[in-house]
Amino acid sequence: MKKQDVISGILCVGLSLILYTQTFTSDAVIVFEDNINPMQYPRALIALLAFLGSILTIRGLLQKEDKTDIPIFSRRTLGIMVLLLVYAAIFNATGFFVSSVIACFGVSVVMGWRRLGILFAACIVALILIWALYTYILRIPLPTGTLF
Amino acid sequence: MDMILSALAEVLSPFALIMNLMGVMIGMIIGALPGLGSVVAISICLPFTFGMEPLQAMALLLGVYCGSNCGGSIAAVLINTPGTPQAAATSIDGFPMARLGKGGKAIGWSLSASIIGGLFSCVVLVVAAPTVASFALRFGPLETFGLILMGLTCISSVSGKKQLQGLIAGLLGLLLACVGMSPFTPDARFTFGLYALDGGMDTVAVIVGVFAIAEVIDRSERMLHEKQGTVINVNKLSMPKLSEYKGRIWNLIKSSIIGTIVGILPGTGATTAAFIAYGEAQRSSPRRDKFGTGEPDSIIAAESSNNAVTGGALVPSLALGIPGDPVTAIMLATFILHGITPGVRLMVDNPAVVYGIFIALAVANLLMYPCCCVTTRIFNYLLKTPEPILMGLITVLCVLGAYGSRGNFNDVAVTIGSGIAAYILRRCGFPMPPIVIGLVLGQQFEMSIGQMLLYKADMSWWTYIAQSPIAMCLFAVTALILIVPLVRHKMSSQAA
The missing domain is CATH 1.10.287 (Helix Hairpins)
Known part of the structure; x- marks a missing residue:
């Protein structure tokens, strides 16, 4: 089967x-x-x-069962799914910056990145650039929420 | 002529040119990173087009399309891992050539063949699209229905061996297109009482979820099971001299023709084109004994054909509004996003945009040269980009893209929801392109059914269909597209 x-x-x-x-x-x-x-x-x-x-x-x-080495649901995939749902849930309430830091940081950690200092700095710099891109070039206002 | 000149002026305006250049560069970088591909690259860039004029948006996306096609070959040559599936045939001779210390030359052959193949397909696009479109202007409701039905059957060809799952995925796409107001009456359908869904599912939100978010979830586990090959260092790109093309021109032209024709056929795609052209070159090349040891003929065949697909695939999309693959489906979604209705009247109603697309595609092909020089130099650093951080940033970009399309929070939920659902479907063996094809063609399909029923009135079906030989031909072709793979499958299983 x-x-x-x-x-x-x-x-x-x-x-x-x-x-x-x-x-x-x-x-x-x-x-x-x-x-x-x-x-x-x-x-x-x-x-x-x-x-x-x-x-x-x-x-x-x-039919016969096909065997695959890669599981559909693993700790990583479930972790990413939970993070995505959390991101969607807090996006409007906490605003772009806080929610995106949590999502970007969380996804990278779940995927195995352990140098947290570098990761935090990279997230902050990248998100500031993305915010500037959306605000000043694309002119699309991002949600500020209660925490910016 | 005025229209062409005005389109030329718009495409060569600084902003459009920068967008085209950025598109090629981004496409090349994403294409060069193994695991991501043209569709993911375009899905990530699509949200950035919201504030742009339609032609600027298309310049960016066409740049990404061409760039990612070419970028995949850099990884194929230097690490023997194709960045995109269509570059798989390139690695057969590209990597051995690089191992012989001719990596720069191998990328040079690949780039020049890509540019020539791409430009060849542009010429075909310029000639074929207006001719097909002017013919299609005679189409009434029945013919339009037949045409869209034919477009939907390409779901069968993009599904490969998973026909049943492909059909189910296509149906899910058609059902997603039903969400929101009915095109005939003021009734909201499948909204589950949520007013936010009255306006329907945002195509961009679904596309970004289905391709990009699902890819992020998939990569999180898959990256553990992949081994990275050794990188061959190349600091300089070496383009082949004209004299080196001696005896290879026919191979180049033939492969470009193969790529363009395969591109025009719905649902086949660049990977098929590359392997058909490779097979043909292996059969007919005087240097076929050297294939697999670093022979440029093989690289020329694979690369010119896979890049020639770009122009070919745009012929049915621009002339008839029928997407042949997920990339052109996203292009058509971009039209809708910018208030342009794709279909047989596209060339009549928006000639400046269509001519601009022809020119932007040609310019994107030429821009591949400087972008490839840069990407080759930085390729080593690119491979060192930590994938977890990259995936984290892609997640944020996807969610922002979905939010930015209408400034609607619900679209974020749609993206995340469709991403998770798409990942599960994908892992259960469902192909993803049919969902997007169904979603893009869904509303037009329902409209055409309604119009057809109104025109048919009290006539019998047979009398109605018999009045239109064009519609009968379209139905016959549709039946053939559906039956031929089944017959072929049956024959191959009997032979086995």
Whole structure:
């Protein structure tokens, strides 16, 4: 059994079920006189997704497992994912500078960099340059948050 | 003519020229670093184009496209590790040549072939794109539907051996394009009650997440399993003399033609072009016995073809609005970002931008020479760049890019979410380009279905389709694109 395909297929079918329920949520569906319902097209796509997901599951059940040396979820990948979610969560609240220092520093440490002094200095210098680039050249205001 | 001159003036204006130069330099540096590639390079640079004029933005991205194609070959020659997949064929003879102490010469051959291949494809682009576009202007709703359907089938060709996963990824892209307001009625779809999603998924946020953020997560573990090769020091680039081209010109032209044609075909890409041209050179070169020992013919074939893909790939994108690969899909997304609608009317509605793109592509190819000289000199230092710090900075740039596209915090969440989801999908064997192709073509596809249904009215489907020979041809080609790989797969499995 090819576990990845089976799980992916089941997830596709599950996702299509969730999305299908969402095609009934709108109360104000306006149907054109030519029968163009805004939900018809997504429903067709969802049906196709569920069908292909089922095929993937069945095929996965019949195939042999491929072995790979690199795990999908390891301490590093999970660490980076958590850091990214934290970055997204604090980006607006703490502002660009604090959140970006945490993200840049954190990603580098999780990826194995241990010379923290150099890393901190590199992060600060690079982020000041990025801030200047966005503020003065691209003229895109960055969130300042409560802590800048 | 006026249009061409005005486009020329705009491309050669200081800011556009600097953007083009920076694009080539950034592309070359990212391309030279093993592990990252053209798509990641363009995804990182895309957010910087927000404040720019459309042509300046395209100059930057085209520079990155050409630069990354060429930069990958520097790593292929000097450390026997291709910086980009398309440079894999270059390392077959480039690295042995460098080991013989001719690293500068090998990069010189690679660079000159890249420039000539790129310029050749520019000429083809200039001739072919307007011709195809003027033909496509006759297209009605049915033909447009057929055309977009054909574009979507390139999902099948970019998926390689993972056809089923590719189709699912393409469907996910099409569904992502459905998020937000319906194009026909004022109904919000798949917003899960979040008003922030009423405007739909920001294409840039999804692209940056799918390619760049997913790459950062992937590299965090993969870098532990990779060994870095020994670097061969090269301080000076040595361009081949004209006399050295004797007996190699036909190989150069033939490989450029192969690259351009492969580029025009949807979903094939530069790697395929490089290996087809390499195979052809190995078959026909009088020096084929020396292949694998440092023979320039092999480098010429690989490099001229992989860089000729750049112009070729832009033909269907500019003339028809059909992206053949993820890079051109991002280019089309850039058009949308700048308020330009890609499609068959692009050349009629925005001729200055299109002619400007032709010129910017040619200029980017010429700018590869100075940029390659610099990159070759600093290559040793580039390889010493600590990857963890680089990845940390790429993460910040990606998130800022997603935020900057609309100044919307929700786009940051979309980028991170799509990045994590894309990483998991990727590791489960799903190819990523179909998601972007589906996302870029999704809205147009739905619109074309709606228009087609309105025009069809009470006619039977057969009568409606039979009225348009062009649409029938497009449907036939679509069917062929889908069936041929399946037949080939079946035949090869039977032979095995």
